[in-house]
Amino acid sequence: MKPVCLVIGAGAGIGGTVGARFAREGYHAVLCRRSDQQGLNKLVADIEADDGLATGFLLNAIDANAIEDRVAQVEQDIGPIEVVVFNLGAQIGDRSLADTSYKAFELGWQMATFALFRLASAVMPLMLARGKGTVLVTSATAAMRGNAGQHSHAAAMGGRRLLCQSLNAEFGPKGIHIAHITLDGAVDAPDTLGKMLGPEQFKALRESRGQADGLMVPDHIADTYFHIAQQHRSTWSHEIDMRSFSDRPWWND
Numbered sequence: 001m002k003p004v005c006l007v008i009g010a011g012a013g014i015g016g017t018v019g020a021r022f023a024r025e026g027y028h029a030v031l032c033r034r035s036d037q038q039g040l041n042k043l044v045a046d047i048e049a050d051d052g053l054a055t056g057f058l059l060n061a062i063d064a065n066a067i068e069d070r071v072a073q074v075e076q077d078i079g080p081i082e083v084v085v086f087n088l089g090a091q092i093g094d095r096s097l098a099d100t101s102y103k104a105f106e107l108g109w110q111m112a113t114f115a116l117f118r119l120a121s122a123v124m125p126l127m128l129a130r131g132k133g134t135v136l137v138t139s140a141t142a143a144m145r146g147n148a149g150q151h152s153h154a155a156a157m158g159g160r161r162l163l164c165q166s167l168n169a170e171f172g173p174k175g176i177h178i179a180h181i182t183l184d185g186a187v188d189a190p191d192t193l194g195k196m197l198g199p200e201q202f203k204a205l206r207e208s209r210g211q212a213d214g215l216m217v218p219d220h221i222a223d224t225y226f227h228i229a230q231q232h233r234s235t236w237s238h239e240i241d242m243r244s245f246s247d248r249p250w251w252n253d
Helices: 014-024 037-049 066-077 102-130 151-174 193-197 199-208 218-229
Strands: 004-008 028-033 053-058 081-086 133-140 176-183 239-242
Touching (some): 004 066, 004 102, 014 053, 014 081, 028 037, 037 053, 081 102, 102 133, 102 151, 133 151, 151 239, 176 218, 218 239
Parallel strands (some): 004 028, 004 081, 028 053, 081 133, 133 176
């Protein structure tokens, strides 16, 4: 039975690519995403075509017990969850305070912070029993800085970052590695940035910024995720950030 890399938020960008990277290294990639069964099937088929193991599930992370039940079923039917990749987005778009309803604000928190809390509550007892485990949490510039129109996103991602710090304080000394990974810039991801911009603008962005290494490439992001998961505990990374070669860091922008 192979160890499992469970990906929550497995689109065609970061999540699916990270899952494929772990599958190439001998993990069983369990890919979960909210919608698009056809896209999910393609991710699984691509991993299997590369002689890897993968299973896909549709999962709405804000549904009651959806995360908890999936963790339990994976452990029972597939194998021990050794690595979790929490890659769930929480961007609801730029909205003024007046245009941000209570429901919209809470939705960002449910996706960015509460879903991670629920996931940790489900997997930490299992990892503690085995004395090891890794939780890799994708984050965004909003975790470090609040901008106009980002009331929900910044509050939610800031909460995600501090939750990671609290999890590390409690579980790091017990052998569980939690890494908060800030992606400070645009990612060449068709399921997120591509859908936000539309096909024509996304193509133009790829042709301009992409050729100048101005977009973060999921394959290279996946290399970093895998590296973090393999770190010796004497040199664990708990918080890192990544950005493209031609982007200015958030603190200088």
